[in-house]
Amino acid sequence: MHRIRIVKGDLTRENVDAIVNAANSALRGGGGVDGAVHRAAGPGLLAECVERYPNGCATGQARITTGHDLPARHVIHTVGPVWQGGAAGEPGLLASCYRSVIAIAEEHGLTSLSFPAISCGIYGYPWPEAAKIALSEMARESHIEDLRIVLFSNDIHKVFTTVLEELQSD
Ligand code: AR6
DSSP, rough: TTTEEEEEEEGGOSSSEEEEEEEETTOOOHHHHHHHHOOOOOOOOHHHHHHHHHHHOOOTTTEEEEEEESSSSSSEEOOOOOOOSOOOHHHHHHHHHHHHHHHHHHHHOOOOEEEOOOTSSSSEEEEEEEEHHHHHHHHHOOOOOEEEESSSSSSHHHHHHHHHHHHHHH
């Protein structure tokens, strides 16, 4: 768990091997962090998504593209679950997002990876529950040297920091 860094800031400014995009299953852009990633990457990102992934991406899975105009070399797009109360498989699907992204990053030999808080915005996942899953899955990873989660606001940063402290003291 020592390698996980919780950062406050804008994911699109991260100078890493890959940033992770909290996308929707169409992989055609959207609001939230997805909109910010597409704006910062430029239109080439959408064109690559359309060409390489005509069928989009299922919830819990991930797909890689290049970073286009972003400082990051790649974008790994993943589709988090929409929160429906917790009994519709949301925890397993959210864990699967983190695992799928990390598996793709390892396949490509990437050593620095920055996540957003997947499903914690428009998709409505409760932050403490999402933080526990995100940080536990990130902690299982063994090959990526620089693993970050980049959070936009003080409020969510505080929640993730508290959950990381709790996990470290267990
Ligand atoms: N840097 C870091 N975090 C950000 C940024 C940014 N630039 N912008 C937003 N966030 P969301 P979701 C935070 O809604 O819940 C899109 O329309 C935000 O404050 O982006 O997985 C997609 O196309 C929140 O904490 O993703 C999907 O339809 C977190 O990123 C849908 O939203 C995730 O919020 C996905 O919803």
